[in-house]
Amino acid sequence: MHAFIKKVKSFIFDNRMIGPGDKIVVGVSGGPDSLALLYALFYLKDELNFTLHIAHLDHKFRGVESAADAKFVEEHARKLEIPFTIEAIDVPSIIRRNRLSSEDGARRIRYQFFDRVAAEVNADKVALGHNADDQAETMLMRLFRGAGSHGLSGIPKVRDGRYIRPLLSSSRSEIENFLSDLGLSARQDSSNQRPIYLRNKIRLELLPILETEYNSNIKNVLCRTAEILQSEAELLDKIAAEILPTCVITSHPSTIEINLDNLQKQHIAIQRRILRLCIADVSSNISDIRFEHIESILHLISNSKPNCILILPNNVKIIKSYDNLTICQATPTSDEFPKFEYGLKVPGITKLQILDSMMVANLDEDVVIDSDNRFREVFDWEKIKPPLRVRNRRSGDRFQPLGMRGEKRLKDFFIDEKVPRRLRQRVPLLVSDDGEILWVVGYRMSDRCKITASTRQKLAVSFIHK
Known part of the structure; x- marks a missing residue:
């Protein structure tokens, strides 16, 4: 077994990337990294008992050149007898419509493509070809942008238990040597050789200076720092x-x-x-x-x-x-909430579908008052005019909170209780047949139906969120 494949296998084991029976979607652009990833996984699939599916997206950035990339990937898929999905999406048009940067827009659309392919073929993981050099470049990019420790932890080895990066411990030179030993020539993206993006500038201009004049081992140092920060970020x-x-x-x-x-x-x-x-x-x-x-x-x-x-x-x-x-x-209707009204079953359970909750009502002479539960109240049943309803607020609502002699506007009560304006329409109100508010659920019951020494029958009502 080639030393490069052994290293990839060890990295997969150490980070529990692939399990027996897994189906892996491999993102293959045709470049050196993804081609090396494809062949390393191809030589490991029988030993580790997993299957592969190739996914390639033509971003329509480079015209004839990117179309040739798609043909190249298809040829290798057929050679290795691996099923594949190849699609072309006009990414530049999408980027213009949504006012995204080229890098960010391409990344978003590419990951959406991988997610969709994984769902269509019922895959367990998506393998990507990021390597140690990518990790070092990412560290510097995020440092320049003022990232915190979370951002400086770099590219994760495994993300969301789904995206895996088996080459993250392998350098670009190791990848090139592996391909050379196999007699393989990868596609080259001509845009990667021009310092038009920040990542390209770091790779082509900054890192060579740092290696030559400051630390010849700078890439390994940056990767080690990312490894340390990743562990600490996981703990935090x-x-x-x-x-x-x-x-x-x-x-x-x-x-x-x-x-x-x-x-x-x-x-x-x-x-x-x-x-x-x-x-x-x-x-x-x-x-x-x-x-x-x-x-x-x-x-x-x-x-x-x-x-x-x-x-x-x-x-x-x-x-x-x-x-x-x-x-x-944030949506155009984020602060709006429709009116609702339900008849309360006494005794019984009333489902409040719009709030994904329910109200439970019981009549009991010996019910115990639980002052610590603000979503349960006990009322003097003989002071209430049934049938009862549960609704949200209406214009002009007034209320006599427990402990007050007079009424106050419900709007003023909400302000005094510091109920956020956008949540006020969601607060359920228990209301009697004559329109009197008996309980602002979760906040205060009415003084008019409180339990006294002369109370003979009690109504206990609980609000339960599912």
Whole structure:
């Protein structure tokens, strides 16, 4: 077995990249890195018991040259008898329409292509040809952009348990020697030889100077630093993930609300990690969320203004409202919520589909009041006029909160309770047949139907979020 293949095999084992029976989509551009990856995996597939599927995307950047790349990949796929998917997408047009940079737009579309192919062929992993030189270049690129420790940890060996990079410990020279020993000639992207992108400038101009005049081993040093930072980033992410539930008030696929008091009790490094985790939960792409964006959120949190809004890349919206911070996807209707109204079954269970929750009502003389549960209240049944309804707020709503002698506007009550404006339409209200608000769920019940010494029959109502 070739020394290069042995090294790749060891790296795969050490990082648990491939399991028995896995199907692997291999991204093959036709360049040296992806061609070496293809052949290394081809020679390992029987021993490690996995199958391959080749994926190639013609980005339409280089006309006839890129079309020749696609033909080259097809020829190797047929030679190795590996199934393949080759497609062409007019990436330049998409980039112009969406005002993306060439590098960023191509990367996004390429990963979308890999995801789709993996889904179509029922693959377990996607293997990419990033190598140690790419890692060193990425470290310098992110350093120049002011990345934090998370960004400086570089390219991950395994991402999301799906994307694997078996060549990340192999240098470009090792890859070229391997191909030479096999008698293989790879395609060359002519644009890689021109310093028109930052990565090209670093590879063609900066790294040679650093190797010649400062440290001939600079690439290995940068890769080792990335390895150290990756391990530390994994630990910090694990700690942040364990602390996160103590900060989260509510969590939905597109919205997370966190308590600022609990967040600010944490070390600043953990605060940054928690914010990144929350953004990752609501956004499918956080590659554009950089250190300065996280710092902007922290600045917004420390701002003395009770209500602030910040828009981040990829339509991530940050809303500070009093002591809470909401992270969500910014959409034209993000602050709108439809009117709803349900009849409450007494006794019984009432499903509130629009809130993905339910109300449970019971009549019981001996029910115990639980003052620690703000989503459960007990009422004097004889002071209530049934049937009861559950709805959200309406214009002109008034309410007599427990402990107050007179009424107040529901709007003023929400302001006093620091209920974020965008959440007020989502707060369920328990209302009697004559329109009286009996309970602002989660906040306060009405003083008019409170339990007294003369109460004979009690109504217990619980709000339960699924």
